[in-house]
Amino acid sequence: MKALRLHREMDAIWRTEPGWRGALRSVNHSDMGKRFIVAAFVFFSIGGVLAMLIRAQLATPHSAFVGPEVYNQLFTMHGSIMMFLFAIPMFEGLAMYLLPKMLGARDMAYPRLSALGWWCYLFGGTILIVAMLAGVAPDAGWFLYPPLSGKQWTPGINSDVWLLGITFVEVSAMCAAIEIAVSILKLRAAGMRLDRMPLFAWYLLATAGMMIFGFPPLILGSILLEVERAFGWPFYTPALGGSPLLWQHLFWLFGHPEVYIIFLPAAGAVSTILPVMARTRILGYGALVAAVMAMAFLSFGLWVHHMFTTGIPHMALGFFSAASTMVAIPTAVQIFAWLGTLWSGRPQLKLPMLYLIGFFIVFVLGGLTGVMLAVVPFDAQAHDTAFVTAHLHYVLVGGFVFPMLAAAYYWLPHFTGRGRVMRLGEAAFWLIFVGFNLTFFMMHLTGLLGMPRRIDTYSADMGWTWLNLLSSVGSFVMAFGFALFAIDVGLQIWLGRRYRRNPWQAGTLEWAMLTPAPSYNFASLPTVASRDPVADTPDLCVRLARGEGWLGEARHGWRETLAVDMVTGEPEHIAILPHNSWLPIAMAATLGGFFLAMLAGLYVVAPLFLIGVAAIGWHWGWTQGRRDDVGTVPAAGDRCLPTAYEASGTTGWWGSIFALIASATLFTSLLFGYAFLWTVAPNWPPPDVISPTWWQPMLALAGAGAALAAMRRDAAAPALALAGQVALLAALVGLLAFALPAPTTHAYAATSAAVAAYALFHVGIAVLMLAFLRARIRAGYVGGARRNEPRIVRLWNDHAAGAGVVAMLVLAIPGWLA
């Protein structure tokens, strides 16, 4: 009875309200996870239909099924949807749903941010689909190379739809990345040392880190291209000192890690599911951790292999060729660790395992062609042909889709609490597997026979006809397979019989709860002493439900979960999470308003939405915190812990650290772009550089110095820091207004203005945050042991001061030297 009473009390605190109101206000990670997954699958279906249209067009020579204008939108949208609206959100959803459960926590670190990410994804994706239905979908390829994607050659809003819509969705991805990283590092079960963490968490930690460093270059490049298109700042225009190569560098600096960002979570699912299917433990946990970390870093040294034919000197290409071959080694370590696991266990050919076999075969083939493409002289022939299309589908479908299908069947009993209805999954597998290979294997051959990418038709005398027809037939077979999968899953969700908990007899914590999962995951939180806590304590589920773990009481209406030391898993404090709220959807809608105003060319209206964002952000921050100290509260037995209000190293603080790292990466990319244009772009030196100037740098240094000094001690002097930031702001504006030439005249001026704009953006945020802090202090939210808000604001204050000084020096130096 205790378990039932505890369940009711917990559910009262954690549940999503019923009906539409509840759905719009929910911040629950299970809700968000499921929404991401379902929406990702819907986008996958749309992308799949586009693929079938492409294959219908390419099935025969001189095809008139669609003309080139439509065809160009088809393949651009197919790629963009699959990469941005399917793959990333799919694993984000899986991570959001699974991580707290696997780690023994009640939710992710920032529930309202999870919801914000969901709404941004939904709204941004909708913009793209609506544009497609309106016939103005992006049509310059999914990597949108300028000058083709620039204003002159794409005068319509097609490219803007991509640049604004995808950037809107990237807000979602950045939020998810920061949240996943902090949740894995801080919100785990007591005693869950890093080496007792499920491997899935290690994979996702690496992925989150890669996203934090990998997405900012794309966001920067997109902002620059949109500004070029909207306002004429010539970053990518050679006649005015820009270079199309800058876009390629920025894009692929994101684009290569992107495909590993897609692969690693799927590999994490393989590392989780495969040992359970083989009824043993994974072979080489430590080696896999090292392999994952190695892949995460090495993948950032590969990006120029997408640019092997752009005329970059061969020695530089060689660096990237070397790294591209080397990255196959940690991949191989994982493949053989998994094979070794199968050999050391008793593998059963259950349905998830069948899809994992599909993964092995298809992904390994894709990896081998990838190593071939790392050889520069071979790539010189195969680049931009159907061979590359074949390779990328083998690694992405093999390395992501097959594991996700396996994961779907593996975790469906957890999502739904139900079992399978018919044996459609096996038929679906064979159709998908055979159809896939028929479609894409042929493309290796057509590519080597000279068929380029992105042509809307071909002539009958090229010798590509039969191969294309077979590819097209294969694609329809594959489509039937996916349709069967969807039907099978639908049947299980709605018609499956109630099923036992933990049907796979797995050892990870997500199986230690009722299925489907309650809103709070665990009525009390476990202590773990090994990597398989459920195997150690078979009745763990019952014990936790009775409240025998940590935080086993529902009190004060608080949504509590445990925050631990990052490495040792030693409990540190209690995180108090926010309740359901209108703020996420309101924020997403306001952001959407900004992006739509930009898309419509209403550049005067757009900043008003940003003011709205700031206002909502202020309210977002205001709703947390307390006016009085609470002290320590009982956490388990006679152990007491402080709450997050009065602790240090909180999720809020770490989230700011990761957000600032991401922002610094964007700034570094911008500075790299500035240096790149100066050395490589045509038509330099610019006609005008900045006039030599002294008062702006002096004012900036004074202001930054004041701001930095003023925040040295907790809550020391936000007013002084505010004055310092305002001075810095004035200095930067002064530089832009009086010293720099107009940004539309040359890429030098445009990039300089962009550097100043970055610093201004951060100074603006710092001004807002310092004003917020002053208001909070006056209202009594800061005081006693509650010192987190000044600590967090200090991070942003210091970053703005630093960025301002760096920007000022970078910009002023050419003036002094001239």
Added chain:
Amino acid sequence: MLGGATLLAILVFVLLAAAFLRRDPGDAPARPASRPALWIGWLGLAMPGAVLTVLLGYALVVGARTLPRPAPDMVTVGVEARRYAWAFRHPGGRMTTGELHIPAGRPVDLSITATDVIHSFWVPRLAGKMDAIPGHTNVLRIVAAQPGTYRGECAEYCGTGHKDHGFTVVAHDAAGWATFTGGAR
């Protein structure tokens, strides 16, 4: 490379199949994890490391051979790509559209650029491809061993006319080349 890739693929598939076929299905207790050193050390690290190092060396050496090093009998031709035609400026000043003329058996350096968007110059039977990027000039070395006609295509998506953006390469013997260029070497 194809042979090596096939062997590696077969190795992985055989190991995968054997994992399932090795023993009768049943509920015997799981054996302890077997020999990480073999799987991870030898198969995961040493074998791929050795293969890839050899491959990398091969790649660098072969790649070096394609480079446009100065040669005494070298010929330089200017190439300009636009939507949707190719313009060629030959030694001696003669310009053509859609047809590139080169001497057979001699190294030819193509100075490639574009006037509008990015294109890519590709004659599969003669060399790898080289992008034509506005504002930049890229050099591609091609050598036609025999006189004859070779097909070329644009290999970078450049808009609705991308598929119709091909060209021809005519490789002349020495006499034909002299005729074409009006005596210029």
Added chain:
Amino acid sequence: MTALVRMSAGLIVWAVTFCVLYGLHGVGCTAGWPSTPLTGWIDLHRAILAAAWLAGIAAGVAVVLAFRAPRPTLIARTGWRLAWVGLIATMATGLPILVLPACL
């Protein structure tokens, strides 16, 4: 957090060396370093890049030595493994300096 950063030291050394090599290569080709021969096959560009590469290898060796005899924790053992990964990756990355002409 610092424990995780220290664990990745080998890879961080590789990443920094990679950036330095790529950056120096670009700067050197623009500044005309290859046209300044020093002795025989070695010109200014190759000499500078080789020096940077050797510095990266030396740093990589230092990280390996720092992690030698790791304590039996996962973090320490992973740091040891990643130190080796970084060192070998640095060695492989710089091979083109020996084989290829600088700016063609």
